[in-house]
Amino acid sequence: MKKIKMTVSGRVQGVGFRYMTKMVADxxxxxxxxxxxxxxxxxxxxxxPTDKIDAFIAAVKRSPSPSGKVDTCKLEEDANIENYISFRVTN
Known part of the structure; x- marks a missing residue:
């Protein structure tokens, strides 16, 4: 299992980015x-799994939202991330 955290900047708020990210993750x-x-x-x-996380990262970097645009993506692996059951928008 691969566990990552990402901070994505650009036109990523107010364009449906979180909900499209959830759709891609699902x-x-x-x-x-x-x-x-x-x-x-x-x-x-x-x-x-590593292959699925890699595909997810690539999709996020391309911006899952058609009106969004990712300028920067800070990414790191973190073994302390909990084992989530599903993918959720938390705010």
């Missing part, structure tokens, strides 16, 4: 959370 088969941050970025935690 299609690929990863679990985790996505939420807006006060600084305008979006924070994501995702858990799943």
């Amino acid at each position: 299609q690929i088969g990863v679990s985790g959370i996505v939420r807006n941050e006060d600084d305008g970025s979006v924070y994501i935690e995702a858990v799943g």
